[in-house]
Amino acid sequence: MPQDPEIERILQDPKLNDNPLMPVVKRLYDETQEHKRQLQKLMRISDAFDGLTFQENSELREQFGKQLRRLQKIARISDMYQKNMVDMNEQLEYHAQHDLLTDLPNRRFAINRLKELEAIYQRKQTPFCLALIDIDHFKAINDKFGHELGDMVLKVVAKVLKKGARKTDVCSRWGGEEFLLIVPDLALESAEQMVERILHEVRAIPWQTHLPGNNLDFTVINEITFSAGMTVFQTNESFDETIKRADDALYQAKQAGRNCIRIA
Numbered sequence: 499m500p501q502d503p504e505i506e507r508i509l510q511d512p513k514l515n516d517n518p519l520m521p522v523v524k525r526l527y528d529e530t531q532e533h534k535r536q537l538q539k540l541m542r543i544s545d546a547f548d549g550l551t552f553q554e555n556s557e558l559r560e561q562f563g564k565q566l567r568r569l570q571k572i573a574r575i576s577d578m579y580q581k582n583m584v585d586m587n588e589q590l591e592y593h594a595q596h597d598l599l600t601d602l603p604n605r606r607f608a609i610n611r612l613k614e615l616e617a618i619y620q621r622k623q624t625p626f627c628l629a630l631i632d633i634d635h636f637k638a639i640n641d642k643f644g645h646e647l648g649d650m651v652l653k654v655v656a657k658v659l660k661k662g663a664r665k666t667d668v669c670s671r672w673g674g675e676e677f678l679l680i681v682p683d684l685a686l687e688s689a690e691q692m693v694e695r696i697l698h699e700v701r702a703i704p705w706q707t708h709l710p711g712n713n714l715d716f717t718v719i720n721e722i723t724f725s726a727g728m729t730v731f732q733t734n735e736s737f738d739e740t741i742k743r744a745d746d747a748l749y750q751a752k753q754a755g756r757n758c759i760r761i762a
């Protein structure tokens with residue numbers, strides 16, 4: 499420990515030995531030296547601690563970075579997972595309301611739409627028409643050419659029906675070879691003209707020429723037609739009753755030789 503030379507000299511001076519203040523000066527000097535030693539020791543400890551802290555800091559920083567990267571990865575995975583769940587839910591919802599073969603809205607979808615229209619009708623008296631459309635002699639197509647070709651015919655006819663209807667109409671697969679067309683905001687006469695036009699388009703499908711379809715031979719089909727029963731929703735009835743009337747009209751169309759529309 500470096501001593502203070504000036505004070506050392508005074509303390510060693512024999513002339514001052516008898517000075518009554520000398521013991522106090524000596525004690526103070528010793529205490530000061532001791533404090534100095536303590537201070538230096540503390541500084542050394544603090545230096546070492548600083549080094550240690552720095553090392554720990556960089557280790558902590560590295561661990562923190564690692565954790566952060568892991569968290570970001572987990573967040574990305576969770577994002578993707580959530581997006582997949584949303585996509586899957588949308589798909590599930592879509593498939594719950596659409597027909598797998600034709601991709602048209604299914605019976606459940608149509609019934610929901612009918613419920614909505616029925617409710618709207620109670621408030622605003624906005625009329626809507628229904629057309630039950632049934633492909634003629636479809637069993638014979640299956641029997642003669644096979645179920646696979648029958649499926650393709652259903653798909654092609656469904657496309658033509660959808661294309662012929664307006665965007666606001668619902669063209670649904672009601673079941674088997676039967677379709678329900680829901681036509682809101684249109685007088686029955688105009689709706690009938692629309693279905694007549696669609697029937698004409700279905701008849702005109704060029705089965706003989708250029709239909710795509712794996713190894714299926716569409717040239718065996720001559721002409722596909724449908725029969726339709728149409729009606730309009732009336733006050734004080736449920737849509738079930740409207741459908742029943744459309745079904746009766748469809749029966750009449752079949753009885754009349756098919757390939758035509760009847761109104762009830």
Ligand SMILES: Nc1nc2c(ncn2[C@@H]2O[C@H](COP(=O)(O)OP(=O)(O)OP(=O)(O)O)[C@@H](O)[C@H]2O)c(=O)[nH]1
Pocket residue numbers: 599632633634635636637638640644645646647648649652673674675752756
């Ligand atoms: N390929 C195929 N056939 C179906 C499907 N759904 C129902 N069918 C068939 O459609 C046929 C309907 O036959 P029917 O109810 O006798 O009616 P149709 O032969 O069209 O006779 P009409 O309606 O009186 O003109 C049945 O043979 C069913 O098996 C389907 O998804 N794919």
